Amino acid sequence: MDKIEKIKYLIIGNSAGGIGAVEAIREADKTGTITVVSDEPFPVYSRPLISDFLAGKRTIDQLNYRAIDFYEQNDIKTIFGNRVTELNLDDNIVLLESGQKLAWDKLLLATGGTPIVPPMEGREAGGVFTFTTLADAIAIDDYIRQKPDANAVVIGGGLIGVSVTESLLKRRVKVTIIEMKERILNVILDNKTSYMEHKAVKDCGADIITGHTVSKINSNTHGEVYGVTLDNGDVISCGMVIIAIGVRPRLELVNNTDIKVNRGIAVDKHMQTSVPGIYACGDVAEAFDFIYGENRLTPVWPNAYLGGRTAGLNMAGKATDYPGGTNINSMKYFGIYIVSAGTISAPDKSYQELIAEHNDVYKKLILKDGLVTGMIFSGEVDRAGIIYNLMKDRVNVESFKQSLISDDMGLLSLPETVWRNRLATVPPVNGVDCAVS
């Protein structure tokens, strides 16, 4: 039998989660062998930046998340452009598409998400794309170069849909967004801010159709897209379609294994799955959401990194709890700055909304039982982190809630014990060593 290489830390996925893990492992273990496997061919890049590449604002090299010698510096072996096809949990072995096998001591599943593509007619036509990888962005870029006059239909008005729309408009491609719900960005913005984005998108020349879906993609005899048909029978002609409905956890490796899966891979507070020694993080995992008080999918970059970091520390033997995350988003589409976190509108009467609005500033907090469960800041987003951390630390804000939406909100808006705690830091070694009067 072939000798199978045994790796101390095997990481599947070379993105936010995987890198968070390897950086943490190297803090705790400088020498244990690490191998990172990814079916993407690139060194780690910032996934949210694929829109800047498509817009023509950045080259591929400028998307790099870490320095080019990152893997070398950290003594990490990489296997890129190769897919893991199977997990063998009995022998702790993975099988790669290339036929290679690797054995692990500790395994991290940071496999992220796959774009949701509904089983609609025409989805395989030429000119139909998704938008979640650099390869997708490159393919769309190539297509635009070949067909500069093609109009685009973007299916889905969520973060990815709006993001690709902004890039396409910068490339002078005419865009129509089709959003099934009543408004775009409905998962991460409230009525007010989503309308602001709606207006900004339209002002930049895109069309938005809400309340409808695409039921069919129309293609010609050469298999090239020439339009879409909506659920009401309306037909829109276009030369390309971007399916941007969302992503779901990429579970192909764990389905039909002993690893417990709900909507994503279930993990404990150490980010360990139901199978000891196997960890998961990022878009594929259901990690603790401190707003809901339960494990949920929160597919955003910061949580993937932090979950990866937690997993990595635990894999390297440093017991560490995941601090928890919730859905957080920062947007700057079409020049409008908005940050949001947690519940974006009061789900029912047991919640209260506090709103401050003047000029271009809009600040909203959503509260329940004295706790902040959600926030949206637009126009002026400085110091928003002071509130986000109240959400995270579950601080009861009942007695000072109004001051949180005032213009001069700061640390001194918080109770003394809270701000003193925030300012606490590592003490100096020898007291004062420089103060100049």
Added chain:
Amino acid sequence: MRKIYIKEEVCIGCGLCEVYCQLQHASVHDLIKAFKKRGPRPLARARVEAKGNISFSVRCRNCEEPQCVYACLTGAITRDIETGMITVDEEKCIGCCTCMLVCPLGAIKQDKEHKKMIKCDFCQGEETPACVANCPNEALYCAECDSVNKEVPAKSPSPF
């Protein structure tokens, strides 16, 4: 690493730390020119907070667990291994504000003009940063502390 410490009990909230921080980061090093003549005012990376007779000056304290580094979408925010300082790489920064949303001190600011995030940079390697050098009451001082990744007490005995 070196850190800037605050002595809240002698801070009178005069705001000179902000002024000298702005000046330090302006294109001209003349107060009148920097504030009155040349384009938009430079932004301060320190912020004075005052309420009643409490006041202090806040800036990035280069957290042991830097949430901004973990949250940064592009890899622009990293910790300099040599100095322990958290830095923003302007080339990489897209000004998305994700770091600002997670910073517990509100110490990262948005530079709307340049569409970048800015924070205290310790006056880029100066021995004594401008805010410390110009504090009339010695309410700011800098000192060495045990650097990150070395064993440090989990909680400081006193906040300041």
